Amino acid sequence: ANALRVRSEDFSRKLRQLGFDEVGPDYILNAENAGLISMEYGFEPQVEAEEEDEDLYPEPVPDDTSLLPSRPPIVTIMGHVDHGKTTILDYLRKTSVAATEYGGITQHIGAFSVNLESGRTITFLDTPGHSAFLSMRQRGANVTDIVILVVAADDSVMPQTIEAIKHSKAAGVPIIVAINKMDKEDAQPDRVKQDLARYGVEVEDFGGETQAIPVSGKTGLGMEELEEATVLLSEVLDHRAPRDGNVEGWILETTTRKAGRVATVLVRRGTLRVGQILVAGTTWAKVRTLKNEAGVDVAEAGPGTPVEVDGWRDQPVAGDEALQADSEQHADAVTRYRQAKVEQSRAADDVEHINEARRLEQDKREMEAAAAERADQIANGLITEEEAQETPKEEASGPKEVHFIIKGDVSGSVEAVINSVTSVGNQEVVPRILRSGVGPVSQTDVEHASISKGHILAFNVPVEPLVRSQAERKGVAISSQTIIYRVVEDVKSTLSEYLTPKV
Numbered sequence: 001a002n003a004l005r006v007r008s009e010d011f012s013r014k015l016r017q018l019g020f021d022e023v024g025p026d027y028i029l030n031a032e033n034a035g036l037i038s039m040e041y042g043f044e045p046q047v048e049a050e051e052e053d054e055d056l057y058p059e060p061v062p063d064d065t066s067l068l069p070s071r072p073p074i075v076t077i078m079g080h081v082d083h084g085k086t087t088i089l090d091y092l093r094k095t096s097v098a099a100t101e102y103g104g105i106t107q108h109i110g111a112f113s114v115n116l117e118s119g120r121t122i123t124f125l126d127t128p129g130h131s132a133f134l135s136m137r138q139r140g141a142n143v144t145d146i147v148i149l150v151v152a153a154d155d156s157v158m159p160q161t162i163e164a165i166k167h168s169k170a171a172g173v174p175i176i177v178a179i180n181k182m183d184k185e186d187a188q189p190d191r192v193k194q195d196l197a198r199y200g201v202e203v204e205d206f207g208g209e210t211q212a213i214p215v216s217g218k219t220g221l222g223m224e225e226l227e228e229a230t231v232l233l234s235e236v237l238d239h240r241a242p243r244d245g246n247v248e249g250w251i252l253e254t255t256t257r258k259a260g261r262v263a264t265v266l267v268r269r270g271t272l273r274v275g276q277i278l279v280a281g282t283t284w285a286k287v288r289t290l291k292n293e294a295g296v297d298v299a300e301a302g303p304g305t306p307v308e309v310d311g312w313r314d315q316p317v318a319g320d321e322a323l324q325a326d327s328e329q330h331a332d333a334v335t336r337y338r339q340a341k342v343e344q345s346r347a348a349d350d351v352e353h354i355n356e357a358r359r360l361e362q363d364k365r366e367m368e369a370a371a372a373e374r375a376d377q378i379a380n381g382l383i384t385e386e387e388a389q390e391t392p393k394e395e396a397s398g399p400k401e402v403h404f405i406i407k408g409d410v411s412g413s414v415e416a417v418i419n420s421v422t423s424v425g426n427q428e429v430v431p432r433i434l435r436s437g438v439g440p441v442s443q444t445d446v447e448h449a450s451i452s453k454g455h456i457l458a459f460n461v462p463v464e465p466l467v468r469s470q471a472e473r474k475g476v477a478i479s480s481q482t483i484i485y486r487v488v489e490d491v492k493s494t495l496s497e498y499l500t501p502k503v
């Protein structure tokens, strides 16, 4: 207030108007917001040059990988619900390295490796389904080398089969088809192959290049063939990675065990060992232990191997990249730098939301003013009521728009929600997405939704109690979902509330 030469009460009022709910004399504005607010008062803020980049970056992939050692392929299992993804994963897990070496019990750590008789290894991501695949990919983590598309032989191609094909193609990840439930009497593998061809998956015996293996997750039929097919494809694709140099990997999953915070790291290059320092997102670890999927300590983990890493300062986030730092000090500097950047961009986002909400409010005021003016004109006999009604009607031609604000855990899921939401609607009502973004539902979102009579869709993100109660107070509906089709159902039911009742 002093810098802007305004009274502090006026300044607080202004801040509240701008959407800063809890401002008091001890409230500290960050640079971004301070700049924007000063602009409100007609100043031209000067932003000082950014501090030096202290971030860590992955090393470039060498041009010629042909001399590097080969690494296990990383496989994701996708397919329609109930077609047998979990059953197949369970079957494969039983034959995993850890299971065979340590008495058959494996823990869920997000991935497991299977050693074949040929000496080759395959690493399977343990979370079937599309959202895991998407969320990793949208973070830039092309974790999956091969997709095994499970299609039940008695049910053939279904909506999520098609969705999986789309995702795999978009990611440029090759597919191997597992035609499952071959033990069933009504299995129709040829129908599956024909149906797949209609969606651009041409299998080998139909003149295409995609391998299709008849299997049964129940009896184990075809499982070895499926593994061999995977290895064969990996050989063709020539998956290789350096085992030396700085370690790089992805965080697959995080959890808390007795030992403390642990995270599964899937190593992409280099060899991870105890004592090394790993940075992931805004946290880091001095690796205390490495455990495989049997919960057994291992000395090291090379490319394509998942291990559970203990020793994190804070819980890392699944999907984040893990990079080796050369010292604890370096790791600390990098995470501080990243934290500051996160805060900056969050503030910038908030300012943008506030501006958008204000624009909408301005629009509303203008519309109200126009309506008032028309009422005046009618009262003064300047126009007739019919004439007055013509204008707004013209404006309002076309379908009714229902406003949505979308928040999701990662940009991939936000994109997926946007795509699904925009695909519903009819001539009478259509959804309009006012805004979308990554992160939890904020007070600004609620504010915005309240002003614009919008609905909030929260996908895989928490809604804090404060925000929830604010929404209740303002009559803003928040739909909180973790499955895309449920979001679509919610949107459909919301839209139907806007339909003119048919008599």
Ligand code: GDP
Binding pocket: 079, 080, 081, 082, 083, 084, 085, 086, 087, 088, 128, 180, 181, 182, 183, 184, 215, 216, 217, 218, 219
């Ligand atoms: P997901 O939703 O794709 O993970 O499917 P599940 O693995 O949960 O399997 C759905 C149902 O199909 C379960 O009742 C399984 O026991 C059954 N199932 C899975 N694979 C087979 C199979 O090869 N043969 C038979 N007969 N049933 C299977």
